[in-house]
Amino acid sequence: MNQPMIFFLIIKRDGKIPQLRFLTKRSYLNDRFQAQAYLKILADTLKHFMAECTNVQIILPARVPIVRFQHRLSDLQCDVSMSEFKSSYYMSKLLWNLSSIDNRVAPLVFVIRRWAREASITQSTPGPWFSNFQMTLLVLFYLQSIEILPKLNYINEQPTTTSPQDILAANGDLSDDTILMNELENIRYVQSNKTNNSSLSILLKGFFTFYETFDFQSSLITLLNRKNMSKSSLIQTGKDKDWPIYLENPLVPSMNASKNLVESEGERFRETCKKASEILSHSSKNLLSLFEECHQILPDDLIARAYPAPISIMPDLETDINQDELTTINDIQQDQVFHNTHQQHIVTS
Known part of the structure; x- marks a missing residue:
């Protein structure tokens, strides 16, 4: 089934369409963390499901976190934010009016x-x-x-x-x-x-x-x-x-x-x-x-500052594991080798 599906939800009461509200629980320390979490979900949705939306970028460290993407059909770059203070709208209006x-x-x-x-x-x-x-x-x-x-x-x-x-x-x-x-x-x-x-x-x-x-x-x-x-x-x-x-x-x-x-x-x-x-x-x-x-x-040096080398999370056997644990791991590995060799010998015989 490759055809796109479009869903409409229309609720009428007494011939009128009331305001539809979406209620959800608060599960983060503050509004900023909440917005960042929702923007991550939005970015994944745009990346995997939304047609014509490409080059999806998540810019969370900014004062106003945003998701940026390119709409290929209209060739427009879009920024999506979640902010109580409508700074993006006001700033766009300010810059537009100054250019006028x-x-x-x-x-x-x-x-x-x-x-x-x-x-x-x-x-x-x-x-x-x-x-x-x-x-x-x-x-x-x-x-x-x-x-x-x-x-x-x-x-x-x-x-x-x-x-x-x-x-x-x-x-x-x-x-x-x-x-x-x-x-x-x-x-x-x-x-x-x-x-x-x-x-x-x-x-x-x-x-x-x-x-x-x-x-x-x-x-x-x-x-x-x-x-x-x-x-x-x-x-x-x-x-x-x-x-x-x-x-x-x-x-x-x-x-x-x-x-x-x-x-x-x-x-x-x-x-x-x-x-x-x-x-x-x-x-x-x-x-x-x-x-x-x-x-x-x-x-x-600027590239190194912007893109630091990834930190390995693999344990260092010489520092993260003591000698007794290392001896135990070696004994287990030797037992596995002996067991595999013994089984192979039986099958061959």
Whole structure:
């Protein structure tokens, strides 16, 4: 029976379709463990049963664990998460609205993300390197620094009659969905800066020039309108520890969205930006030249950090088993050999 089967469950009561609720037991310490367990089940289902779903990846260590897969028929990459705070939806809306302010934002993000992939700055799997999301934040921060995009004020500009407890939840997330949605929607109507009419080629080279000397060690990368742009301002207030690179989550203030990055990646990113800037300084070079000449492989030490050697769980006879146990095992093996030899001798006779 190779034909696909589709099941529909329709429950009617008095001509109406009531809301269907699925109830299950809680069997984990917290919601995060629960979500991770369910995502594992979902990943197995997608991998073994769902047609056209390929390249299934489980990314559980992230702040918001996800299952990522490719839908082959539509050629779309999908991320599935289970989070009470709708961070993925809000973040997508934020990035979309920022790209709506100026028509140069989206193509610049696209080109730089493609360059980062060719230069092995980003990878298709998570690890101690930059992600596409982090690379997007770097582009937006650069565009804010040259005043093409505005700094975000949706936290600082709340009415003074509203208490901080009403605006920020205990973990720093915006607790009022209505306030957040309205502020994110208003970003779309911000007027772009007409004084900066730089072309995409100039902005691309400017991005590399901006970051080739950027001080990741002491600077805070944030899209929010902060007076103090140093990492020490957050460390001194006890809001976070000293990370090698700090990209502030625009929806969760004082939370580092780049905790996975190691210090060497900041240096490798700067060096690659310097090389890209030199390439674009030649009038004969184009995007294809940029991608080809910046192409590189991941350093061995970074690969070793991301994919450590598997740990053997087989017992070490010299350390895990004492001498008496080893003698007993040898005696049993010798008895088995003698027994097998004796049986063979009887059959032969």
